[in-house]
Structure formats: structure tokens, C-alpha cells
Amino acid sequence: MSKVFSAHAVSVDGYITGRDPGAGHGLGDGATLFDWYTDGDTSSRVFDMFKLSESSARVFDALAGRVGAVVAGRNTYEDSERFGGGSPHPTARLFVLSHRPAPEMTERQTLVTGIEEAIAAARKAAGDKDVGLMGGGVLTAALQAGLVDEVILHQVPILLGGGRPFFRSLPEHVHLRLVEAVPAPGVTHLHYEVQR
Structure with missing residues (x-):
């Protein structure tokens, strides 16, 4: 079965955007x-426009090569200008998790209302690849639904002091095991496995 993982750039103080993210502002400051x-x-062998350090390219391309489908939240979808009608990944289908109707969805985008439904649909679309x-x-x-296998943090050495926090309240502790x-340069890639 495919794995489900999250890979995000995050500040040392835990933010995934700067202040004032949103449509027209992108991911904020x-x-x-x-x-x-x-x-x-x-x-990058996967994203034509990216030129990374050698070590970052190795990590990034290995992760990007695993992705067969992506599940994104509505805020991420809107902040990213709806991914231009496509997906944040050049070949993966996008599933947008939202309880509100989304305008102008394209054939590469599907609106879903629950996390279990989103992961199940993304797994089916991903085939033998993973879900990001x-x-x-x-x-x-x-x-919360027990559906995550791995958490990857691309930790950038900056304290933003505000923005959208990465982690929200969880009903209980989630234990992680450092894999790598x-x-x-400019980032430390931390790969964790979720312990069950």
C-alpha cells in the first residue's frame, strides 16, 4: 500500500508561511x-525551475519522485493561487480538502470534504506511488485519523515570529522516529517516521 507523508519547509519557530498569506500575497512575507x-x-529532475544544492536536490527529488497524488488544504490551495488550475506537483493529481465549494476546479483537481475520503481517493489516483x-x-x-506514515521537515534557519503555524492542536501526542x-545550505532536511 502507498505511504502518506508530509514534506514542508518550516521556520525554526514552526511557521509554514510568513505574515499575511492569502490570495494576491502568496505565502506572505x-x-x-x-x-x-x-x-x-x-x-531538480522533477521540477524544472528548481536549482538546489546537491544535498537538497538528492533529498527533494527522492521525495518528489515518490508522489502520485497530493492532498492540500483549502488555505494552501487559495494562498497558492489555486496552483494555476493544476497541481503543486508536475504529474500528480490534486485533491483539495474543503467544506466550502471551490470555484473553477479543473480535471486535475478534485474537491473532497473529509480527510479519510481525500486520502482514499488520493491513494487510488496515486497507484503504486505515495500520497503527499x-x-x-x-x-x-x-x-488525528492515524493516516500519516512520515513527516519531513525542511527546517530553514529563521525565526519568523508570526504567520501560519505548521502544527495545529492534536488530541494526543504523536511520537516520531528520526530516519535521516x-x-x-540554508536548510536542514529532517525525515521522521510516525510511530504507531
Whole structure:
């Protein structure tokens, strides 16, 4: 069965956006969370526009190569300008988790209202590949439902002091086991396995 994982750039103080994210503002003033996507000299094999450090490219491409479908929250969808009618991944189908109707969904985008439904549909679409999660609310809901296998943090050495926090309230502790830590210029890649 495919795995479900979350991989996010996050500040040391736990934010995945800067202040004032939203339509027209993108991910807010925290754009420095993503500088490592373009600060290197190694081209990504999956995302044409990314030039990462050699160590970041190895980690990033290994993760991106696993993705067959993506589940994103409504805030992430709107903040990212609806991914231009496509998906945050060049080949993966997008499932948007929301209880509100979403305008102008395309054939690469599907609106779903519950996390279990979203993960089940994404797994079916992913085939033998994995499901990637985008957004703190989606990750929290999937953790609460016991559906997450791995959490990857691309931790950027900055304290943003505000923005959208990555982790939301959970009803209980979630224990993680560190699988790999890869230091790279401008980011440390922390790969955790969810302990059940």
C-alpha cells in the first residue's frame, strides 16, 4: 500500500508561511522559507525551475519522485493561487480538502470534504506511488485519523515570529522516529517516521 507523508519547509519557530498569506500575497512575507529551492547549482529532475544544492536536490527529488497524488488544504490551495488550475506537483493529481465549494476546479483537481475520503481517493489516483500532504490543517486531520506514515521537515534557519503555524492542536501526542537528518545550505532536511 502507498505511504502518506508530509514534506514542508518550516521556520525554526514552526511557521509554514510568513505574515499575511492569502490570495494576491502568496505565502506572505516568509518567502525566505523557499530560497533553498533556487539557491543551488543542481537542477531538480522533477521540477524544472528548481536549482538546489546537491544535498537538497538528492533529498527533494527522492521525495518528489515518490508522489502520485497530493492532498492540500483549502488555505494552501487559495494562498497558492489555486496552483494555476493544476497541481503543486508536475504529474500528480490534486485533491483539495474543503467544506466550502471551490470555484473553477479543473480535471486535475478534485474537491473532497473529509480527510479519510481525500486520502482514499488520493491513494487510488496515486497507484503504486505515495500520497503527499500539503498544509498544517490537512496534516493535523490526517494525524488525528492515524493516516500519516512520515513527516519531513525542511527546517530553514529563521525565526519568523508570526504567520501560519505548521502544527495545529492534536488530541494526543504523536511520537516520531528520526530516519535521516541532512544538513544543506540554508536548510536542514529532517525525515521522521510516525510511530504507531
